[in-house]
Amino acid sequence: MRDLHLPGRSAVYARNGLCATSHPIAAQVAIEVLKSGGNAADAALAGAVVLGIAEPQMTGIGGDCFVLLKPAGSDEVVALNGSGRSPKGLNAADLRTRGLTAMPIQAIESVTLPGAIDAFCRLNADYGLKSLAEVLAPAIHYAEEGIPVAPRVAFDWADDLPCLKGAARDFYTLNGQAPTIGQVFRAPGQAEVLRRIAKDGRAGFYEGEVAEDMITSLQALGGTHTHDDLAATACDYTTPVSGPYQGIELIEHPPNGQGATAILLLNILKHFDLKAMDPFGSQRAHIEAEATKLAYDARNRFIADPDHTTRLAHMLSDDTAAKLAALIDPRRAMPAAAPLTEAMHRDTIYITVVDRDRMAVSLIYSIFWGFGAGLASSKFGVNFQNRGAGFTLQEGHPNEAGPGKRPMHTIIPGMLRQNGRVIMPFGVMGGAYQPTGHARFVSNLTDFGLDPQAAIDAPRCFSGPDGMEVERGYSDAVRADLAAMGHKVVIPDTPLGGAQAIRIDGDLLIGASDPRKDGCALGY
16 A cells, blocks of 8 residues: 555546546546446547547547457457558658658658547447447537646647647647646537537548548648548457566557567566566666667567568567577666667557446557647648658668558557456557556566556656656666666656556456546546
């Protein structure tokens, strides 16, 4: 039990249903949907779409999603890939001819087609109990009436403001400025789009006036996107990948998501006695940082649209992990691996819901960088994602930018299974940090016996492209030790991601939510 004298947050205990996410209004919406007869799929979708209004810098209807779902009465896990593809007119050779050596980050070339809405409609049709109109009603209400800007949202908004261009600046500022804490953000254009989806399903978004607004706007901005590109957008059910660690099975999406990186990272960490280390000391942080460099180098080599790569088995083999673990010096940092995919961002949103019948949903939904490409459609204000920045321009690479391809994706929902039973949907936000966050969360639970809330609260570090980012939750002595080992230690301006989790413990649900965000866990 935590020391109740100190500031902190208790886990939330409930029996009938529970939601954990990064904004309290979205969590409340999800619980209201459960109480009114919806299931976890209904609640997660309702809450997720609300998050596009509550945290528009993180997510929105112009973005992508990935979902892991455990149906009621089963411990099998279904994976739904709701990531969109590049337009048929995207060609890496053309970009190289223009002198580019990497994908532009927040620019028209990085805009991929939005896949989340197609996936939401499919998930609702296949697993929901409520109609799409009922599920979208709360988001329509909040888009019209507005949501007061929360502290973390205001912090991010001000940081991301410079990227907003043209129509996006009109729709996502208040008189040209980032809203401050407590100011109300409204999105009436999105409310109208959601009403059309509620009435006509995916056709309300991928056809008709909304589609015309998006494609006309993209082409006016110099994009090659066409109505055919948009109409071809379709989600896919896929088979999850998984790997064991200390009696727990970590379940992830297969590529084009980067979830396999978390499995590889844990496979490398198995070769070290983490339990014997101080959980928040320099030795564990160092070993994790070195394993991260190696696992991410493999990610950058192998993870891409599955139609263009077949190296997943090699990446997840025990032999690969053993060879990589042998490269780690317990006392000295190796140089960071140069990322082939250079677009590293910070954050996204995540929502998890478990209902009374123990359907569990783990859903992550993103526009990639803050406000995506910084571009929006001119009539309805659909904010375009910049997920194409996840491509590389390296010729012949499986993740090379090309027509009709899905880029390597950072967003990864997770689930844990033990002795054949799903025990926890969870997610760790934070862009490139996410595989490290998944591995650290699993290690916190298994190696150090932390409960879900303590495992989320624990300080984080990440060996990324800007050096070894070490949160202020670590001591100065740890930072000094890491620097002495050769790490370029920095304290990040923004905390490393966020996280939510729900433990399924028989008749009891235990929810945890990250204090690095504005949200909470709620149950009933």
